[in-house]
Amino acid sequence: MSVELSIQNLTAGYGAQIVLRNLSLDVESGTLTALIGPNGHGKSTLLRAISGLVTIAAGQILLAGTRIDRYRPDAIVARGIVHVPQGDLLFPDMTVLENLRMGSYLPAAARLERQRLEEVFTLLPKLRDRQQQTASTLSGGERRMVGIGRGLMTSGRILMLDEPSLGLAPIIIDQIYEVVDTLRRSGRTVILVEENAVRAADIADEIHLLDHGGIAWGGTGAELSGRPELLETYLGA
Amino acid sequence: MDVSLQILASGLTLGAMYAISTAGLALVFGAMKMLNMSHGAILALGGYLSYFALTGLGLPAPVGITFAVLVCAAVGVVIYHIVARPMLQSDNFETRIFIATIGVGVILESIILEAFGPQPKPQPVSVPGSLMWGGVYLPYQNLMILGVAVLIMAALGFALQKTRIGRAIRATAQNRDAAQLMGVRIGGVYALVLAISGGLAAVSGITISSLSSLLPNMGADPMLKAFIICVVAGLGSVPGSVIAALFIGVFEAVVQYIFGVRFSFALLLILVILVLIWRPHGVFGRVQGVRL
Numbered sequence: 001m002s003v004e005l006s007i008q009n010l011t012a013g014y015g016a017q018i019v020l021r022n023l024s025l026d027v028e029s030g031t032l033t034a035l036i037g038p039n040g041h042g043k044s045t046l047l048r049a050i051s052g053l054v055t056i057a058a059g060q061i062l063l064a065g066t067r068i069d070r071y072r073p074d075a076i077v078a079r080g081i082v083h084v085p086q087g088d089l090l091f092p093d094m095t096v097l098e099n100l101r102m103g104s105y106l107p108a109a110a111r112l113e114r115q116r117l118e119e120v121f122t123l124l125p126k127l128r129d130r131q132q133q134t135a136s137t138l139s140g141g142e143r144r145m146v147g148i149g150r151g152l153m154t155s156g157r158i159l160m161l162d163e164p165s166l167g168l169a170p171i172i173i174d175q176i177y178e179v180v181d182t183l184r185r186s187g188r189t190v191i192l193v194e195e196n197a198v199r200a201a202d203i204a205d206e207i208h209l210l211d212h213g214g215i216a217w218g219g220t221g222a223e224l225s226g227r228p229e230l231l232e233t234y235l236g237a
Numbered sequence: 238m239d240v241s242l243q244i245l246a247s248g249l250t251l252g253a254m255y256a257i258s259t260a261g262l263a264l265v266f267g268a269m270k271m272l273n274m275s276h277g278a279i280l281a282l283g284g285y286l287s288y289f290a291l292t293g294l295g296l297p298a299p300v301g302i303t304f305a306v307l308v309c310a311a312v313g314v315v316i317y318h319i320v321a322r323p324m325l326q327s328d329n330f331e332t333r334i335f336i337a338t339i340g341v342g343v344i345l346e347s348i349i350l351e352a353f354g355p356q357p358k359p360q361p362v363s364v365p366g367s368l369m370w371g372g373v374y375l376p377y378q379n380l381m382i383l384g385v386a387v388l389i390m391a392a393l394g395f396a397l398q399k400t401r402i403g404r405a406i407r408a409t410a411q412n413r414d415a416a417q418l419m420g421v422r423i424g425g426v427y428a429l430v431l432a433i434s435g436g437l438a439a440v441s442g443i444t445i446s447s448l449s450s451l452l453p454n455m456g457a458d459p460m461l462k463a464f465i466i467c468v469v470a471g472l473g474s475v476p477g478s479v480i481a482a483l484f485i486g487v488f489e490a491v492v493q494y495i496f497g498v499r500f501s502f503a504l505l506l507i508l509v510i511l512v513l514i515w516r517p518h519g520v521f522g523r524v525q526g527v528r529l
């Protein structure tokens with residue numbers, strides 16, 4: 001296995017407020033890496049820095065050995081890093097289908113649009129019946145599925161999912177996790193931000209605990225299960 | 238009967254002119270939360286450029302109009318790069334760009350004043366003749382303005398709904414971050430909407446001055462009306478602003494006929510206040526976000 005995404009000594013934040021301090025993290029190709037950690041400690045900011053929405057102050061981000069940290073967000077997507085953001089960020093006045101089709105906006109993805117659409121509908125069958133519904137009228141679970149489906153329409157090799165289970169009923173969470181599992185088995189590299197450490201430990205190849213803008217601990221799910229004091233200290237679980 | 242049709246006809250012409258200038262303002266606000274206060278000055282610039290091309294350079298009307306539209310579109314792009322882009326990331330972009338574009342408007346108006354002087358100038362673009370139809374007097378000039386407005390609105394609507402770049406504009410308007418995550422280069426979208434808006438301002442400046450005359454500050458009134466129409470429609474709603482523009486044009490024509498010109502603006506403002514009491518976010522607006 002090889003390191004696909006490498007984050008080295010990353011410092012980033014919003015204006016004068018520094019959120020990530022000197023953070024380093026390697027993600028290996030074809031693995032599922034979970035990021036856990038308390039609220040407001042920079043998990044989403046890390047994903048936003050990777051996808052170029054947050055300008056970094058220091059450090060570097062390498063994709064397969066190439067520096068991408070000065071690229072615009074559209075150039076980063078074009079290189080195959082897909083970010084399904086926290087809170088879905090759908091296009092509210094577009095239909096489900098239009099939202100999905102925005103995922104294949106870039107030419108490389110547009111060529112495969114029909115095929116991808118079929119794949120998304122197979123993976124998330126509910127969306128097939130909802131194609132013509134306006135996004136702003138969807139339920140929370142449906143919205144999440146559109147957000148994930150829209151991400152899958154892109155030509156991404158690396159998929160970053162920010163809290164895909166947030167605010168959903170357990171039965172919907174199970175469905176979402178089935179999808180995540182399918183994606184992982186399809187050989188993609190997945191970076192998953194998850195509140196629920198038990199869920200994360202269950203599915204991830206590697207888990208990293210993000211605290212105060214740095215990686216406080218890293219290991220496998222099994223290792224995390226053997227360290228209950230970690231969860232207690234950092235997550236109050 | 239004849240009178241009411243006559244009022245309707247002139248109201249629709251007025252509304253069509255409002256629609257052209259308002260659509261540009263709404264497009265820019267919808268896509269980038271930028272209230273372009275220099276819109277009126279760009280509109281005047283468009284009118285003067287057409288005058289300059291036709292009267293000064295002796296160019297044929299289609300060439301002169303195209304020239305004015307292209308230059309005003311370029312002015313929009315320049316405003317993006319020099320004024321808007323440096324402050325896009327700042328916290329109070331909406332306030333800053335509002336104030337900055339007032340400055341841009343003053344600069345443009347001063348340039349016009351310096352170049353063409355304060356005296357009114359005639360707009361050479363005109364279609365002579367008229368038509369009597371069912372007792373209604375319809376100058377070809379007005380019919381042309383209506384036709385141009387319908388064409389432009391249809392083209393704009395089609396482009397926004399059906400083309401790839403139109404989808405990018407709508408996506409940017411509805412969620413800037415998400416649009417970027419889909420691969421939309423929003424800098425390009427912003428430059429483009431300002432260019433379209435500049436071109437539309439030129440068309441509106443030419444049509445408005447063809448019915449009256451050119452004055453350096455001729456953009457102030459249409460700009461104010463465009464702003465009022467945007468607020469009534471709900472800021473950023475392009476189809477909504479077109480409907481509101483037509484409605485307000487007819488409203489103004491009716492009020493002018495019944496109460497006289499001096500009441501039209503006061504009654505327009507009363508109408509706006511009533512609409513905003515009824516729907517605080519505009520007729521087509523929503524509590525959050527904007528429509529495009």
Ligand SMILES: Nc1ncnc2c1ncn2[C@@H]1O[C@H](COP(=O)(O)OP(=O)(O)OP(=O)(O)O)[C@@H](O)[C@H]1O
Nearest residue numbers: 014017019037038039040041042043044045046086
């Ligand atoms: N756009 C922004 N402008 C300023 N500060 C921000 C912005 N977005 C996030 N922050 C701040 O950055 C810090 C880290 O936020 P971030 O969203 O990365 O946390 P998180 O770990 O994802 O939290 P959660 O688990 O609640 O999603 C927080 O203090 C937050 O208030």
Ligand SMILES: [Mg+2]
Nearest residue numbers: 043044045086
């Ligand atoms: Mg978060």
